[in-house]
Every structure is written in C-alpha cells, then in structure tokens.
Amino acid sequence: xxxxxxxxxxxxxxxxxxxxxxxxxxxxxxxxxxxxxxxxxxxxxxxxxxxxxxxxxxxxxxxxxxxxxxxxxxxxxxxxxxxxxxxxxxxxxxxxxxxxxxxxxxxxxxxxxxxxxxxxxxxxxxxxxxxxxxxxxxxxxxxxxxxxxxxxxxxxxxxxxxxxxxxxxxxxxxxxxxxxxxxxxxxxxxxxxxxxxxxxxxxxxxxxxxxxxxxxxxxxxxxxxxxxxxxxxxxxxxxxxxxxxxxxxxxxxxxxxxxxxxxxxxxxxxxxxxxxxxxxxxxxxxxxxxxxxxxxxxxxxxxxxxxxxxxxxxxxxxxxxxxxxxxxxxxxxxxxxxxxxxxxxxxxxx
Amino acid sequence: xxxxxxxxxxxxxxxxxxxxxxxxxxxxxxxxxxxxxxxxxxxxxxxxxxxxxxxxxxxxxxxxxxxxxxxxxxxxxxxxxxxxxxxxxxxxxxxxxxxxxxxxxxxxxxxxxxxxxxxxxxxxxxxxxxxxxxxxxxxxxxxxxxxxxxxxxxxxxxxxxxxxxxxxxxxxxxxxxxxxxxxxxxxxxxxxxxxxxxxxxxxxxxxxxxxxxxxxxxxxxxxxxxxxxxxxxxxxxxxxxxxxxxxxxxxxxxxxxxxxxxxxxxxxxxxxxxxxxxxxxxxxxxxxxxxxxxxxxxxxxxxxx
Numbered sequence: 001x002x003x004x005x006x007x008x009x010x011x012x013x014x015x016x017x018x019x020x021x022x023x024x025x026x027x028x029x030x031x032x033x034x035x036x037x038x039x040x041x042x043x044x045x046x047x048x049x050x051x052x053x054x055x056x057x058x059x060x061x062x063x064x065x066x067x068x069x070x071x072x073x074x075x076x077x078x079x080x081x082x083x084x085x086x087x088x089x090x091x092x093x094x095x096x097x098x099x100x101x102x103x104x105x106x107x108x109x110x111x112x113x114x115x116x117x118x119x120x121x122x123x124x125x126x127x128x129x130x131x132x133x134x135x136x137x138x139x140x141x142x143x144x145x146x147x148x149x150x151x152x153x154x155x156x157x158x159x160x161x162x163x164x165x166x167x168x169x170x171x172x173x174x175x176x177x178x179x180x181x182x183x184x185x186x187x188x189x190x191x192x193x194x195x196x197x198x199x200x201x202x203x204x205x206x207x208x209x210x211x212x213x214x215x216x217x218x219x220x221x222x223x224x225x226x227x228x229x230x231x232x233x234x235x236x237x238x239x240x241x242x243x244x245x246x247x248x249x250x251x252x253x254x255x256x257x258x259x260x261x262x263x264x265x266x267x268x269x270x271x272x273x274x275x276x277x278x279x280x281x282x283x284x285x286x287x288x289x290x291x292x293x294x295x296x297x298x299x300x301x302x303x304x305x306x307x308x309x310x311x312x313x314x315x316x317x318x319x320x321x322x323x324x325x326x327x328x329x330x331x332x333x334x335x336x337x338x339x340x341x342x343x344x345x346x347x348x349x350x
Numbered sequence: 351x352x353x354x355x356x357x358x359x360x361x362x363x364x365x366x367x368x369x370x371x372x373x374x375x376x377x378x379x380x381x382x383x384x385x386x387x388x389x390x391x392x393x394x395x396x397x398x399x400x401x402x403x404x405x406x407x408x409x410x411x412x413x414x415x416x417x418x419x420x421x422x423x424x425x426x427x428x429x430x431x432x433x434x435x436x437x438x439x440x441x442x443x444x445x446x447x448x449x450x451x452x453x454x455x456x457x458x459x460x461x462x463x464x465x466x467x468x469x470x471x472x473x474x475x476x477x478x479x480x481x482x483x484x485x486x487x488x489x490x491x492x493x494x495x496x497x498x499x500x501x502x503x504x505x506x507x508x509x510x511x512x513x514x515x516x517x518x519x520x521x522x523x524x525x526x527x528x529x530x531x532x533x534x535x536x537x538x539x540x541x542x543x544x545x546x547x548x549x550x551x552x553x554x555x556x557x558x559x560x561x562x563x564x565x566x567x568x569x570x571x572x573x574x575x576x577x578x579x580x581x582x583x584x585x586x587x588x589x590x591x592x593x594x595x596x597x598x599x600x601x602x603x604x605x606x607x608x609x610x611x612x613x614x615x616x617x618x619x620x621x622x623x624x625x626x627x628x629x630x631x632x633x634x635x636x637x638x639x640x641x642x643x644x645x646x647x648x649x650x651x652x653x654x655x
Contacts, residue, residue: 180516180517180520181513181516181517184510184513184515184516184523185502185508185509185510185511185516185526185527186510186511186512186513186516188495188499188502188503189503189511191494191495192492192495192503194494195492195493195494195495196492198454198474198490199486199490199492199503199566200503201453201454201473201475201478202452202474202478202483202484202486202490202566203478203503203504203505203506203570204475204478204479204506204570205475205506205511206473206475207475210511213513217513320494322496322548323496324495324499325499325502325510327510327523327524327528327531328498328499328502328531329531330496330547330548331547331548332544332545332547333498333534333535333536333538333539333543333545333547
C-alpha cells in the first residue's frame with residue numbers, strides 16, 4: 001500500500017505538470033487547447049527514441065544516424081535507440097513539444113479561439129493515429145519498450161520511490177517557474193488577452209507574440225510531463241495518448257482545482273487522479289462481468305463530477321486570485337502615493 | 351524614481367492645482383480663460399505649420415462597410431500641442447476615423463502619417479508604440495483585472511512582460527511594479543477612483559469605466575492621445591476635473607484629438623474643430639468659426655435641435 005501511494009504520487013506529479021501547463025494556456029491566456037495529448041505524446045516518444053538502448057546486433061551501425069531499430073530483422077522496431085541518458089531525453093522531449101507548438105501557434109493563433117481547439121484536437125488525433133500506423137518508426141500499436149529508468153541497479157520499489165522524488169522535484173520547479181511568470185506583468189498581459197485583446201493592442205503590446213509564448217511555454221511543460229511518463233512506465237504505446245486520459249482528464253483537473261490558480265491546478269490533479277485511480281482500484285473487487293461496465297462508469301463519474309463543479313463551484317476548489325502581480329500590495333490608492341513604498345513582498349506567494 | 355517619471359508623463363499630482371481646488375466656480379473661470387485663449391493659439395499654429403510637419407495627417411482616407419461609405423475621402427491634419435475636436439452627428443464616421451488612425455481598421459484607400467511617417471497599414475500595437483494612445487467609445491476594461499492592474503497593464507516596455515525577467519531579474523521587475531502601482535494610484539486619486547483600486551474593473555459603473563479608459567491613456571507615455579467621448583456618462587463634478595486634466599495634458603505639450611457631442615466642452619477645450627457628416631469632412635476651423643457655419647448648424651446642431 002505504501003508503494004501504491006508512492007506511485008500514485010508519481011502520477012499526480014506528471015498530471016500536475018500537465019495541469020499547470022494547461023493553466024498557462026487556458027487559465028491564464030484563454031487558449032482553448034484540447035490537444036494536450038499531442039504535446040504529451042511528442043515528449044514521450046522523443047525521449048523513448050533517444051534513450052532506448054541500441055538494438056542488439058546493430059550496435060555499430062546506429063552510431064550517429066539514429067535510424068536503425070530492429071526493423072531489419074525483428075519485424076517490429078522503431079527509430080532511434082541511441083542510448084542517450086534519460087536526463088537528455090527529458091530535455092529533448094520538452095524541446096520537441098515546444099517546437100511542435102510553434103507551427104501550430106503560427107497557423108492558428110491569429111484566428112478566433114475556436115479554431116485553436118479544432119486544430120489542436122485534430123493534431124492530437126492525427127498524431128496518435130500516425131504513431132499507431134507508422135509501425136517502423138514508432139513501433140506502431142506495440143509501442144516502444146525498454147525505456148530506461150532514471151537510476152540503474154536498484155530494486156523496483158527503489159526505482160519507484162526515487163522516480164517519484166525526481167518527478168515531484170521537477171513538478172515543484174515547474175510550479176515555481178509558472179507561478180513567477182504568471183504572477184508578474186507577463187501574466188497580467190495574458191489575463192488581459194483572455195478578457196479583451198483589443199485593449200491589450202491599445203497598450204502597444206503584440207497580442208500574437210504573448211499568445212505564442214503562452215502556447216509554447218505550456219507545450220514545453222506538457223512535453224516534459226510526457227517524457228517523465230515514458231521513463232516512469234518504461235513502455236509507451238499510442239493507447240496511452242487517448243483523448244480521455246491525456247486531454248480531458250487534464251481539463252477536468254484544472255476546472256476542478258480552479259482555472260487560473262496554479263495551486264488549484266496541482267490540487268485538481270491530486271483530487272481527480274485520486275478519484276480516477278481509486279475507482280480503477282475498486283473495479284478489481286467487483287465480478288469480472290461487471291468490470292468492463294465499471295470502466296465505462298468511471299468516465300461517467302468524472303463527467304458528473306465536472307458537471308457538479310460547473311454548477312456549484314464554477315471557479316473550482318481554489319478560485320483565481322483577483323490580483324495578478326505578486327508585487328502589488330492591495331489597499332485603497334493612497335493620495336500620497338508619490339512617496340515610494342518601502343516594504344514589498346519578497347516571497348513568491350503574497 | 352517617481353520624479354523621473356513625472357518628467358515623461360503628465361504628472362497628475364500637479365493637475366489639481368490647475369483645476370484650482372477651490373471648487374466649481376474657479377474651474378469655470380479657468381474654462382473662460384481658455385476660450386479666450388483660442389485666438390492666442392491660432393497664430394502660434396500659423397507660425398508652426400510651415401517648418402514642422404503636422405503630428406497626424408490624414409489624406410483622402412476612405413473606408414466602406416459593405417455598401418456604406420463610413421469614411422469617405424477624409425483629410426485633415428493635427429498640429430502638435432493642440433486639442434482638436436472631431437464632431438458630427440451620430441454615424442458621421444468619427445469613431446471609424448479613430449479606428450483607422452490606430453490600426454484597428456484598415457483604410458480602403460488614402461494615407462495616414464504620424465510625424466511624417468506613414469502608418470497606414472501598421473497593426474494597432476505598432477502604432478501605439480509610436481506614441482499614440484486611444485480610448486474606446488464604449489469602455490473596454492479588463493473585467494477580471496482589478497482597477498489598479500487595469501492601469502498597470504498600460505505602460506509599454508515593462509521588464510516583467512518577459513517570463514525570463516520575471517524569473518531572473520526579479521529585483522528590476524519588483525521595482526518597476528512598485529513604480530507603476532504608485533503611478534496608477536496617483537491617476538486613480540486624480541479620477542476619484544481611489545477607493546475602487548482593488549475592485550474588479552468589471553464591477554465599475556459606466557461612467558467610472560469611462561474614467562478608467564482615460565486613466566489607461568494617461569498611464570501611457572503618449573504624444574498623441576485620441577479620446578472618444580471622454581465625457582460621456584461622467585458626472586458634472588468630475589467633468590470639471592476632466593477638463594482640467596485635458597488642459598494640463600496640452601500644457602505639457604501633448605496633442606489631443608477628441609470626439610465629443612458636448613459643444614460646450616468642445617468650445618472650452620479645442621483649438622481646432624473638424625466637422626464630419628455622413629462620412630465626409632464638412633468643414634474645419636476654430637470652434638467659433640465652425641459654430642457660425644450654416645452647414646454645420648444644419649447637419650449637426652440643427653439635427654440635434
């Protein structure tokens with residue numbers, strides 16, 4: 001049970017990253033990204049291709065080219081197998097997702113919000129089908145296995161514990177970066193764009209550039225989450241990037257936790273993953289004949305939860321703070337404002 | 351740091367002195383003084399116009415929506431340091447002219463120049479960055495930002511608008527934020543919105559939002575300020591304050607163009623008036639000249655009577 005809790009927290013950290021990233025895009029900026037799975041998958045597949053060990057027998061051939069895999073002799077293989085260290089793979093996964101976001105943003109961010117939604121869900125589904133069908137590059141439906149774990153020579157439980165610590169640390173760093181960026185003038189511009197971009201233009205700011213920054217920054221965190229996920233499970237396949245798990249669950253987490261609030265994003269990941277994985281655990285105790293129906297019921301539970309939140313607590317568990325900038329002290333405007341304020345908050349949280 | 355800022359931007363702390371806080375009686379004398387000052391500024395304009403190009407120049411600018419010619423070959427220019435009124439009946443195309451000048455709409459034909467440089471096809475943010483501020487006729491606040499942060503949004507080139515500065519140059523971001531917060535508080539005090547600083551801007555009344563629009567323009571270090579009916583919905587007491595603020599802006603050498611229906615306000619404030627009707631320029635001149643024009647009386651004043 002203790003180990004279950006640890007692995008539970010590992011997934012909370014991964015989903016926490018996704019929810020934080022969505023909060024940058026949607027909560028702060030109003031970018032309707034319903035293709036989270038695409039950026040998540042790109043991060044996972046990038047690190048899988050880079051860090052998996054070179055296939056047996058073609059050790060010498062794979063050197064720098066990268067295309068090798070076991071495709072020649074073994075029927076199913078994939079690109080890469082470069083044996084990079086996992087740390088490099090994770091960085092590359094994050095960068096790859098960010099690079100994917102740039103053309104998506106360039107093509108769609110000038111259009112109205114709904115177009116981004118259509119484009120991102122289309123991208124995610126296209127990518128998933130591509131991963132499934134381009135068998136010799138990605139392993140197809142069989143996926144990619146043998147993705148190395150972070151630490152060698154440990155027991156399985158040791159691996160899980162250490163991984164969870166690393167994932168939690170990465171999530172914490174991401175949280176600090178997101179929090180510092182969104183509770184600053186940058187975040188203020190993003191919230192203003194969310195409300196009325198014409199006003200932001202009237203203050204001389206390039207709305208498109210800020211939107212692109214938010215999309216790419218969010219995508220890089222989504223890619224990071226995907227790469228962590230790949231190293232956590234050691235095996236990825238297109239099924240892991242179904243819209244249900246990889247996109248809509250993240251949306252429910254953000255809305256439940258409190259869109260626009262980074263603490264809320266993490267809380268939502270914890271609560272919703274608790275309900276999601278907890279209900280999965282329960283299906284183990286019911287008769288097999290009912291188990292398949294229970295899986296569908298799980299989706300219903302999440303859907304009802306979402307409805308309930310939207311009706312009774314539309315701002316989520318933790319609503320958005322009315323003040324954006326962490327540097328601004330609330331209080332009525334003082335007439336003698338010309339005297340500089342001496343004390344100012346120095347901590348991240350006001 | 352706030353002293354260095356007051357050099358660049360209208361310092362509202364000194365504006366109440368212009369308004370002479372004694373009360374409404376004092377303000378009207380200021381206004382009377384201004385209307386007599388109109389002939390004084392006219393020769394100054396004549397002196398300036400040959401060597402210096404106009405700050406803003408429109409030449410045969412047109413824009414249609416479907417079959418409607420909202421703006422039809424409009425030409426006029428705005429001299430630096432003046433207040434120009436843009437008047438005309440509803441639907442005359444005044445707000446469309448503002449949208450064309452600030453890049454929110456693109457003209458079908460014609461040329462718009464700022465300081466002699468063509469800005470006709472620039473996007474709004476690029477025009478604003480060249481020193482133009484505008485307000486909207488129907489106030490457009492950011493409803494989910496506080497009143498104070500609505501103002502703090504306005505200044506350009508804030509270091510904290512880049513995430514990496516928010517991460518790695520926190521000291522600078524903090525210093526700027528304090529500076530702009532102080533500046534915002536000064537303007538809120540000037541506009542008598544100080545008690546609402548932490549309120550969501552979406553909760554303000556129509557008149558208060560109108561003042562917030564003006565406040566946003568004041569936060570920007572603009573040389574040309576376009577105000578679309580700044581006095582609409584503002585109560586009479588605040589109106590005196592508003593007039594004082596606008597006059598103070600001109601004293602600082604800023605150039606204002608305002609759309610206004612209140613002829614009294616136009617007469618008190620404006621050095622020059624451009625009259626539009628049905629998308630076309632009807633006439634232009636000093637407020638006194640324009641008011642005597644039979645065509646203006648017919649098109650505008652006659653229509654409203």
